[in-house]
Amino acid sequence: MTHEEAVALLAPTGLVAASRMDLPTVKAVVEAHPQVIEAMNALSPKPGDETPQRAAARGRKLDILQYFIDQGVQPDLFMACAMGDTTMVNAYLTAHPKEVDAKGAHGIQLMVHCNTPEMVELLLKHGADPTLALQQLAWSGKVELLEVAIRHGGKVDPSDTGRRPLHIASAMGHLAAVELFLKHGADPYVRSKGADWERKNCLALAIMGNHSAVIEYLRKASPPPLPPSPSPSPPPRPRGPFGRGAGTYRGRSRR
Numbered sequence: 001m002t003h004e005e006a007v008a009l010l011a012p013t014g015l016v017a018a019s020r021m022d023l024p025t026v027k028a029v030v031e032a033h034p035q036v037i038e039a040m041n042a043l044s045p046k047p048g049d050e051t052p053q054r055a056a057a058r059g060r061k062l063d064i065l066q067y068f069i070d071q072g073v074q075p076d077l078f079m080a081c082a083m084g085d086t087t088m089v090n091a092y093l094t095a096h097p098k099e100v101d102a103k104g105a106h107g108i109q110l111m112v113h114c115n116t117p118e119m120v121e122l123l124l125k126h127g128a129d130p131t132l133a134l135q136q137l138a139w140s141g142k143v144e145l146l147e148v149a150i151r152h153g154g155k156v157d158p159s160d161t162g163r164r165p166l167h168i169a170s171a172m173g174h175l176a177a178v179e180l181f182l183k184h185g186a187d188p189y190v191r192s193k194g195a196d197w198e199r200k201n202c203l204a205l206a207i208m209g210n211h212s213a214v215i216e217y218l219r220k221a222s223p224p225p226l227p228p229s230p231s232p233s234p235p236p237r238p239r240g241p242f243g244r245g246a247g248t249y250r251g252r253s254r255r
Helices: 003-013 015-019 023-032 036-042 052-058 062-070 077-083 086-095 097-101 117-125 130-138 143-151 165-172 175-183 202-208 212-221
Strands: none
Touching (some): 003 015, 003 036, 015 023, 015 052, 052 077, 062 077, 077 086, 086 097, 086 117, 117 130, 117 143, 130 143, 130 165, 143 175, 165 175, 202 212
16 A cells, blocks of 8 residues: 555544544544554655644554554654653664654654653753753643753753743643743743734733633742833923023013
């Protein structure tokens, strides 16, 4: 079966969408269309392409991933990363070092698929950027993963990016991650950039997402900044003996 044939077979089954959802939905599709397992193994996706495997790995749906393997699906790099298979990932990245920055479904980076500190350590060992890793891992909000990137020198407040880790954690409602970033010196007043997040600080992003616990914490941890000092006023104009300005007189002229 070719890649094109596999894509054509999978498309009408809805397995990709099911893989973003839950295991019972996936099982129902597979049982109704058992040929999808062969099709999944025939896929050779490009970076950014979404497959059932990549969809489940992106959402870190470990039960779905294990079900696929039990049904005979060969694990790919993104599945192995999500499932914590450091042996497979290490072997693959040793043979293909540039794939440490591989992009899965919808261009989501490999680091985002990590579920364990050991896997984060491994990707950093193979050359992943720790500061970029903090941004990528902030979407999941798992403190134990973020701490690994921070230990490896990841910057919690990178000035060259529009969406900083604190912005992401606040927008997603990850309270523990917000606390971690503030503890390590993240600036709560910096405004984000891009689309709906344009010029919003972390509190505004938490409010936009209706994350009450994060909102309450940020209001206590980061009170409003002091207003800027007013500019010095210009010196008053000199007053003449008859009014404003030297030599002026606002009454009747004297003769």
